[in-house]
Amino acid sequence: MRNDISLPSNHSMQFHLTHGTAIQLTEGQTLATRRNDTFCDGIVFFSQPIQVNQKVCVELGCTTSWSGSVRIGVTTIDPARLHADQLPKFAYPDWIHKEEFWIRVINESLTSQGCRLMVYINSNGELLLFVNGNHKGSLLYGLPIQQRLWLLLDIYGNTLSAKILIPGK
Known part of the structure; x- marks a missing residue:
């Protein structure tokens, strides 16, 4: 299945009901x-597959109680096929050797209370990261853009929350 399906103009991005127990x-x-x-059990998926060049933006809520930061990734597995009790405590490193998952750790120095992360997958299959509007590079390479890909976050460590925003707002 190709990743070029159109979303309705009234589509609003949400988190999927399958998520970590915390x-x-x-x-x-x-x-x-x-x-x-707790600093773990914070995996969340987006409710719809991400499209090539679709910008997704989240605002982070943070604490200083823990160490470590949010992890960002994609999967070819529809979250509707998973259950909360099947999710690992940590996306990284638990899923990095599974062929259906691509995960990267965001450096803690890039995240703080209220910071905004924006990502998108380009036509070369790279997941690009912007922090507060500043390009930070490609997080992932060689993504199978001919397949449906669900964006995921692991709200880990000092990251307490993620709020989906409309990019550019």
């Missing part, structure tokens, strides 16, 4: 918050 979804499934008493 996550609570609110604000119409656009805010994912991890319990503060």
